[in-house]
Amino acid sequence: MTSALTIRHHDVVVVGGGAAGIAAAHAAASNGADTLLIDAGPMLGGELLSGIPIDGCLNTRGEWIVGGFLDGLLEECKALDGFVGAFFDWRTIWVVCCDPETMKLAVARQLDKAGTKILLNSFVDEVVTDGGRVKAISVLNRNGRTLISAGTFLDCSGDGDLAVGAGAEFLSGDGKGAYQPVTMVFRMAGVDSDRLMQFAEEEEENLALRENPWIKETREECLRALIKQGYPKLFLKADGPLMAKSIEAGELYPTALIGVTPVSMRRREVALNTTRVANVDATDTRALSATMPQLIDQVWNCQSFMRKRVPGFENAAFAGIAPRIGIRETRRIVGEETLDGDDVLAAVKRTDGIAKGGHHVDIHGGGTDQVRKPIRDGGSYDIPLGCLLPKGIENVAVAGRCLSADRQAHGSARVMGTCMAMGQAIGTAAAIASDGNDPHPVLGEVPLSRLRERLLDQGAILDGTH
Amino acid sequence: MGNAIWDIDTDVLVVGGGAAGVSAAVTAARNGARVTIVDGAPMLGGELLTGRPVDGAIALDGRRILGGFADDLLRGCEKFDGRSAVVCDFDRRNVICMDPEAAKLALTELVFGSGVSVLMYTAVDQVVKDDEGRVHGVIVRNKRGRSLIRAKVTIDASAEGDVFTTLSNAVQEDGVYADTRKVDLTMRMSGIDAGALLARASETPSNFSLLRHTRFSDRSDALSKFREQGVPILKVPRESPLLSGAMGPGGRLPDLEAIEIAPTSALRREIYVRAANVQVPADRTVEAASDNYTGLHAQIETIIAFLRESLPGFSEAGLAAVAPQVEFSGGRYAKGDVVMDTATDAGAPVIALGCGVADAEIFGIPFGSLLVNGTDCLLVAGSRISAAQSRRADTRAVGTCMATGQAAGLAAAMTAESGGSLRSLDAHALRKRLMDQGGVLEATS
DSSP states (O other), X not given: OOOOOEEEEEEEEEEOOSHHHHHHHHHHHHTTOOEEEEOSSSSSOGGGGSSOOEESSBOTTSOXXXXXXXXXXXXHHHHTTOEEEEEEOSSSOEEEEEOHHHHXXXXXXXXXXXXXXXXXXXXXXXXXXXXXXXXXXXXXXXXXXXEEEEEEEEEOSSSOHHHHHTTOOEEETTSSSOOOOBBOOXXXXXXXXXXXXXXXXXXXXXXXXXXXXXXXXXXXXXXXXXXXXXXXXXXXXXTSHHHHHHHHTTSSOOOSEEEEEEEETXXXXXXXXOOXXXXXXXXXXXXXXXXXXXXXXXXXXXXXXXXXHSTTOTXXXXXXXXXXXBOOOOEEEOBSSOBOHHHHHTTOOOTTEEEEEOOOEEEEOSTTOEEEEOOGGGOOEEEEGGGGSBTTOTTEEEOSTTSSBOHHHHHHXXXXXXXXXXXXXXXXXXXXXXXXXXXXXXXXXXXXXXXHHHHXXXXXXXXXOO | OOOOOEEEEEEEEEEOOSHHHHHHHHXXXXXXXXXXXXXXXXXXXXXGGTTOOBOSSBOTTSOBOOOTHHHHHHHHXXXXXXXXXXXXXXXXXXXXXXXXXXXXXXXXXXXXXXXXEEEOSOEEEEEEEOTTSBEEEEEEEETTEEEEEEEEEEEEOXXXXXXXXXXXXXBOOSSOSOSEEEEEEEEEEEOOOHHHHHHHHXXXXXXXXXXXXXXXXXXXXXXXXXXXXXXXXXXXXXXXXXXXXXXXXXXXXXXXXXXXXXXXXXXXXXEEEEEEEEEEESSSHHHHHHHTHHHHHHXXXXXXXXXXXXXXXXXXXXXXXXOSSOEEOOOOOBOBSSOBOTTOOTTSOEEEEEEOTTTOOEEEEEGGGTBBTTOBSEEEOSTTSSBOHHHHHHHTSHHHHHHHHHHHHXXXXXXXXXXXXXXXSOHHHHHHHHHHTTOOSSOBO
């Protein structure tokens, strides 16, 4: 017996419903394209649902460098009482803190408003190519297999699955088996914020502060400013006495930092970003699955440490883990252009930029290792469309951490704010490519001036901001 | 040229990582089998991760009908500060309320700790069978590529019968498979004042599903015990004045069957809320759930606003979590050697116990209801086991899913070890080993 294959067609198909994918799908649909967003999992939002703050929305100087889709999403979070705020960490970056549970509702609202079609629990299996074009993909779910054709395909899978399936070249990690660690973000509720920040003030030697040379304030002034913010938000550093002693004594596993950021003031809840298992190829499903017990051990170990050692957490309760393992680094697609790490560090501006990044180069290693390099003058750099176009494939673009970049540039551009900016750019480009009724749209031929103009009209930030 | 396919050889393959699947996998591994479990989701646990209270564990009269794996899970939750409690709904059921976040940690520890090989993020593509109807495993697809998983015994513990529905004559075609199915999206809320809520419930019991069992015929006594219990567990049915007035044309609520609440964490003053739902066509469920994804999330907003305004104890409450996935009710059931109904011969060797939703009576589940018609080397466990319409609401209970999962896992391990067929397994030996491992096959007080 042969099994039937269902067929459907859309103008634009987006694979992957994380920060990049929802921005791409929203942009494509709101610019008039019939858009389908596919995710292998049961939920949309990806790492936005983990609880970690959204990095890369503002540069170190405190200027917003991402707009448009992000603005709309944050408006929804505010309307639903799920927006805590945008804060400078007085260490090196600005973070945007939201409630990840409310975020689920906000993401759904945004996609609904744009009229994006959604297909969840569906795995992209095969890619049908014809020369340098992707004609269709086959998608597998429990109802069977569906052949989905489209004018353009946007790969926001994080791992470049679709582009690689279409024959795109790629690089992985450092090329020698090293990958940034995977992380399980977790949350704790009932935190006494005043007590925590009092501890910060009294035992400031435990805090990571002023790690960016572009910060003009003294360490003391940074500490004052952090405490004045009045939210439960700090980074404990591994070489501070509290963590160092506990790591030394074997009470806490070795890790570089414990990042504490607020997710809900009503629930007095914070997210903790600290667990890590390095050098796992996250595209190897078995290896990725097998990190779970180690991550869970670290989660419990860290929450016990917080309750035992960190004032303000004495009466806090474990409140949950992220819906999935967080992945920092897998493949980088080889694109028409490659984002250069030196350009990132030098905050290079380009007239053909379609998205901006501003997160420091942030390459986590195993244990307490972490490479951090600031961007010149706390500014931002521009990403051209060529970094999002896999070489030799004319109707596919990528957005998110699988962009075309060297490893250093990737260490900056991989964060969610930048992913959303990239997603909005390729979603808009795909909509423009499909609105000329060209049956064979080519993304690289979208007039740059038209794309930039449309992005700017819709709130994207492309110019200036150092 | 074709692409190479990975080859994975295992004794027992478990398809589906929900309550039945994890119970089956852990049990099989502890009994010496090499076990692989596959699930499409990014986290094991299925419905155990929603906060839904576990029914089918404690009968209404207080007798235990579940043990073994479930006890380990509850102990595991305890270790992670998830204090579970037996709670009576003062209507028809006793349930065990559990913290789903603690359950995530506990399940990870149990599954990996017992040596099960885990493939999350993995879709089942094809079922591998031979001319004699034996199932040899499945072909799966994940980011690593395609793998053939060969198994001596396969356990279909999926929520939708992913394995047996692909086989001929293995599905019950009893006409009960309706045209539409219900999909739900549950949530959790925190900051509830349980006292205020329970006071209202005892003052106006007509708004709630309470006291329907004859056990609660002394109403005032039952209501005072309900308040004494102090736990926010309630069901507001659609026909109650509270809901019926708010639904329908011009009403603020969508068409709900009920609003059900139950505690999940006393530490976080958190409850589970089941309310948002929509009817969808019964086939192509993945598309249907996806099409209703944003609508179900919008319902959650509406329901939270309604609860805050309309129910005492909710004025300060807010969203704590949205469930990790949209869930389905209904679907197709395996056609087993025994199609269990309320009249199933009590003499057949029982490998798990359940409890009737309507009558609160304990019943036994025979091994034959896990054996799929026309096949070998395949067991079904969990919500899709071979039950007739009259029993399906009962066998779907989460606790009962864990019980049938445990039985299937042990039966699979024993069969893989002996090399015999599932149907020649000595049911009495299976029962004895189940009971040795904490399984409850005779209700105990």
